Structures are given as C-alpha cells and as structure tokens.
Amino acid sequence: MVNKVKNTAGKLYLVLILLVLYMPIALLVVSSFNASERNKAIWGGFTISAYKKLIHDETVMDALYTTLILAGGAAFIATVLGTLVCIGMINMKKHSKSFILGVTQIPLLNSDIVTGIALMLLFTRFAELSFATMLVAHVTFIIPYVVLSVQPKVVQMNLSTYEAALDLGASQLYAMWKVMLPEIMPGILSGFLLAFTMSLDDFSVTYFTKAPGIHTMSTMVNAEYRKGIQTEIYALSTIIFVIILFVLFIINRRTEKAARLEAESGVET
C-alpha cells in the first residue's frame, strides 16, 4: 500500500518535471504557427508563413549555417587533439599525466565569460577577429569534454592486444589504428557528440570572440529578439526540435540494438 503510493508519487513527479521541461519548447512550436504577430499568447489563427519567411531570411539561415559549420569543425579538431593526447598519456609518468589533466580542467573551472574574455584579449592583440578565431575559441573550450570522455576508455583499455599486434609485426601506427582506436571508439564518439553539443549551445565564448558581421544562432537571437524577426526564430526552433527528436530516435534504436546484441552474446561491459 505504502509502496503503491510511493510509486504513484514518483510517476507524478516525473510527469510534472517533464511538463515543465517541455512546456517552453511546446510554446515555441505553437508560436511558430500562430498568425498573430504582435502577441504570441493570443491565438490569431494557423499559418505557416513564418516557415516561408525563414527560408528567405538570410540573417537566420546564415547564423544556422555558421553554427553548424563551427560546431562540426570545432568538435572534429577537438576530438582529434583530445584523442591523441589521451593515447599519448598512456606511456607518461604520473606527474606529467596529472599536469596535462590539470590544464584540461582550466576551461572547465573557468566560467565561460572568463574563457571568452581571455581569448578575446589574445586575439585582439595578435590577430583580427574572424571565423578562424571563433573556431579556435570553440575548440579550446570544448576540448576538455573530449579528453574527459576518451581518457576513461584509454585507462580501461587492455594494452596486451595492442602489444600482441606489435609482436606480430604490425607497425605502431597500424596497431593504433586497427587495435586501439576501435576499442576506444565509444569514448571518442560520445566525446565528439558532447563537444558538438557544447559548441552549438555556447553563447558567452562566441559573444566575446566573434567577428563583427558573423553570427551564430545564439548571438543572432541575442541581437534580434527585441526586433521583428521573432516568428522566424520560433519556426527555426521548431525545425531544430524536430531534428533533435529524429536524432534521438536514431541513437536510441542503435543503442537498443547494441544492448540486445550484447545481451545475446553475454558480454558484460
């Protein structure tokens, strides 16, 4: 009886939090179809005009494009550098290892605003702010997430298969590519995904290091939300949300499949 009450309370709590989490997003979606221009809280009829305007809105589309290229590029560079350093740390002495991991903590413990300001001071002193500086800035603050995802996998890795490959005549690079990399791949993938998400979501670092005239989604919203193109932003939000749902669906199907395969072969992780 007590347990039943507890279970219901738990479920109610889940639903309540879900409602609060999704309500703002749902309202963005509803607003994108609302024909009423001045106040989105008043229903003015259904329209898809926001979506038509969105396609022709260069400000918004450029920002979206910049955001994706920036996040993709930065996450790629960060993943390569981060993975390499994790492999490099295998043969290091303890103190050099903890030194590197300590430096890795700096961008994590620094708030975004300080990271952004520090990089801005560097860039404005030695270069012009441009897309390249934005890319460098993004790589810098997302790299720790890659290291933190890959490092545990490298530590867990069984080195004897790698050494066996070397004994059997594989070159070091070949053995790394064929033996080590597949084993730490899950860490690399989640590191990339996390780095990509962090880059997409960033406002502060971009705000301080961006070149005039280039906008990411975040800085574009910040520059435009008081002005007139709100409806297009709502439409874009809806599209982004649908894409996220789709990606989630794919990821979920893949992990479920992997879990099933794992269960069938009886391998424990």
Added chain:
Amino acid sequence: MGKLNSRLLAGPYIIWMALFTVIPLCLVVYNAFTNTGGTFTLENVASIFDPVNSKPLWLSFKMSLVVTAVCFLLSFPLAMVLWKYSKNKNSLIVMVFILPMWMNFMLRTLAWRLILLNNGFLNHALVLAGLNPVYLMNTKAAIILGTAYDYFPFMLLPIYNALVKIDKDIINAAKDLGATGFVILKRIILPLSLPGIVSGITMVFVPSISEFVIADMLGGGKVYLIGNVIEQAFNSGYADIHLGSGLSLSLMGIIVISMLVYRFFDKGEEGSGIW
C-alpha cells in the same frame, strides 16, 4: 627500428592548451595588474570591493546558490525515480530528460520570455483561470527560473550517472538487515552518489554565477549581475579592458575559492562526468 614515441601524440594538445588556455589567462592577469600606461597597479583587482562591483557580485553569488539549490532539490528525487525505472544508462527515459538541453540555450531562454512577459502565456493562463496576473518579467525570480531551467540537466545527469553505478545488492542487503528507507538514503545512497552531486553542483554553480545574458533577456537590464558588470567593462562606451580583466580575475578567484571550500567536503573520489 625507429620506434615512434607515443608520448609525442600529446604534443599538439599541449601546444594548443599553452597557446589558447595558458597564455590568454596570463594576458588576463597582466591586464588586471596594469593600467592603460602599462604600469603596475592593484586598483583593477581591488575594485571588486567597490560597492558598484561588490553588490552585483554578492547578488550573483546569492542567486547562483539559489539556482544550484533549486536544481539539486528538483533533480535528486528525479534521478532516484529515473534510477528505479531505467534499465541501463542510456535508456530512452533518461534521454527524454536531457533532450531539452540540445535545444539552443538562447532559444530556451527566449521561450521563457514568451511565458513570463506581462502579456505572455503565464498571465493569459492565470487570467483565464480567474486568478490575478503576476509580473515576473524583469525580476530576480525570472532570472533564477530561467537559469535553473537552463542548467537543470547539468545537475540531473551526473547525479543519475552516479546512482546507476550503485550496486542494488548493497541496498537489498541493508533492507534485509532492517534498515529503513531513510537510513538507506542517508547511509548508502547519499554517500555513494556524492561524486555525482559534487560535479553536478560544480557544473551548475560555476556557469550560473557568471551568467549575464539570461539576466539581459529575463531581467531586462533591471537586475545587474557581476557578469553584466564585466561584459560592460569590455563592450560598452566606457570599455576598460584593465578594469574588466581585474574583475574577471577576482571572479575567477572567488569561483576557485568557493570550489576549494566545497571540494574540501568531497572525499577526493573521481567525479562522474555528465555523459
């Protein structure tokens, strides 16, 4: 046979971090301790004690404590419930709770504007329900609400990840030995999930104390936080990068001190990441 030294693979990373993490921080320190003429001064760093700056700092500190507390109080029970229902670490039900994090942060904040505006969704709903409208826009409450919403997943995930690592046999054993639910929570679940709680609190507190754009969007410039002060020092008509650097350095110091005081209570275990 010309063996490649695998330690060299760390090279690019070390160079990158030196160039783009260590040197920029040195620049902040340099600018913080000099004035426009390039001579040494303590004025910029000490200006944090000027009421113009210390008041926003104190406000930021208090508000981020509230945000962190709200996030913790909401997400710990949630993590417990999720732990009970989910089969593995990546199950769909957990993904559903992280999903909003993938929406752009500014779009999420914009959504809260739609809700909280004086003629927004919330007040329409209240009036429809026959209640009095509430004017939350441009208040501290609005900023706390928006910030807590934005950083909620950063608290939930580490706690949840720490919980799933707990061996359920331990809890069953405790039950068999007659422990009550409260004792199990206090003596087993809380201590074992501590690493997750520590990283969750860090991941919410650090970004929220330096927040400035949520304060802009939901506070309408009426609530002035330390992040706003620093941002103004760099981007307003009265830009002073030395003052801005000095304030940034002080903020960094305060974050580091807070974390040291707080991690003092941590048993030095490996924190569980947010993924």
